Amino acid sequence: MIELIASLEVGRLVFVLLVLLVYFGISFLTKKWFFSSIAFLLFLLPFNITFQLTNLPFISEEYIQGIVSNYTIPTLHFLDVFVFIVLIIILKKKLITNLFQTEKIFFLCLFFLFTIKAVVDWEMLSVITVYRLFFYAFTIYISAKYFLLQYSFSIREKQILTFILLITIIIQFGIGLGQFLQGSSLGLSFLGESQIVKGMYGTSFVELQNQVFLRAYGTFPHPNVLAGYLFFLLPVCFSFLKGYLRYISLTLVVILIFLTFSRIAIFLSLGFFLVLFLKYFWNKIGGFIPLFFDRFLNFDHGLSDRIELVKNGFEIIKNYPLWGIGASQYVYGIDYYPVYTAGGFLLLEPVHNIYILLLAEYGLVLGIPLVLCILYFLFRNFLKGELFLKYTVFGILIISMLDHYFITLPQGILLFLMVISFGYIYTLRIRSGCGKVA
Secondary structure (H helix, E strand, O other): OHHHHHOOOHHHHHHHHHHHHHHHHHHHHHOOHHHHHHHHHHHHOOOOOEEEOOOOOOOOOOEEOOEEOHHHOOEEEHHHHHHHHHHHHHHHHOHHHHOOHHHHHHHHHHHHHHHHHHHHHOOHHHHHHHHHHHHHHHHHHHHHHHHHHOOOOOHHHHHHHHHHHHHHHHHHHHHHHHHHHHOEOOOOHHHOOOOOEOOOOOOOEEEEOOEEEEOOOOOOOOHHHHHHHHHHHHHHHHHHOOHHHHHHHHHHHHHHHHHHOOHHHHHHHHHHHHHHOHHHHHHHHHOOHHHHHHHHHOOOHHHHHHHHHHHHHHHHHHHOOOOOOOOOOHHHHHHHOOOEOOOOOEOOOOOOOHHHHHHHHHHHHHHHHHHHHHHHHHHHHHHHOOHHHHHHHHHHHHHHHHOOHHHHOHHHHHHHHHHHHHHHHHHHHHHOOOOOOO
16 A cells, blocks of 8 residues: 555645545535546546556566566556446446346356456456456446436536536647647646657657657557547537537547547548538648648558567467466567567567457457457447447547557546447447437
């Protein structure tokens, strides 16, 4: 416990305590614990507030070839706290009894398989990872079923969710724009902002016309994660906001996506507008395209690094075929099968493909069922969903083949599971004739 508290700076600790105080105060006064918990979970999703666990049993070496890596340090996230609170509320409200028998069997099997994996790996990093994946999936799925099939939102609650959406966009836009203009972090580490400086090793930046630009991070651990989050916000803003609020929010989201310099998100976002809003938004987005044209289309070292990691991933699968190298232990494989960037630096990152990553870390015994399960839900949501859901799932499929944060970072896991779970329940609702969600 002392180590956990020591890993927090004073500002971050104050912010955490303040959020918890406000949450319990509001929930106690309104008696709406479930809604308050989900609302706070959505509000806190962008803030990368973590607590590193060190000097505990069953923790492997934190250094890879003399270099410390965040991927080797067991970490708790502030989001874990609110997922746990939601889980407690689910148990208290006895919502589990509302699940169909087939779903009970599915989650029991999933829990059994993850427990086997935790025992086989017998390492703190793996234990945290596998049970985080399970309890996130379990909690988000039941929450989705409850809110889409049983809960009736009041006008005030809809206004609260709208406010959370708008304030989130404004905060991330302000921080991301400030980082881009200043070329460094803004000193907001208490909100989870990374310590970044353009041109520094370990910081994500780009060079355009012989100038170095810092990619916008917001309060996410990497610009690509911020870009993925913003991509998910596009259909949300268009669906749930009206009038000038819709167009202001969409404009801010699009500008910030460009400032992340994430070609995947830029491509998907432009596709979103070209399909749905080309007539109205071309004049707004057209001016940004020339500035980012080189970054978007030209080959750079990011692609070659991804290719090398894919080769490394297959090497790990070949050498750890049955049970894998261990959940969240992919970077340990780089110690035996080094991967270097085009600049000659050791690349201490998981392979940027969640399917190869699952096979490498969970082996063929558990990895194949997990991959098939994910693909089943994604393709089902795509085939049975409406236009926005189809495009969101399409974006997930693209991102999941080119990045790893959907299964390595709590924020990415939460986003991933929200889309899968809410999309699945939403399509069930439509098929049952209940109509659209109010």
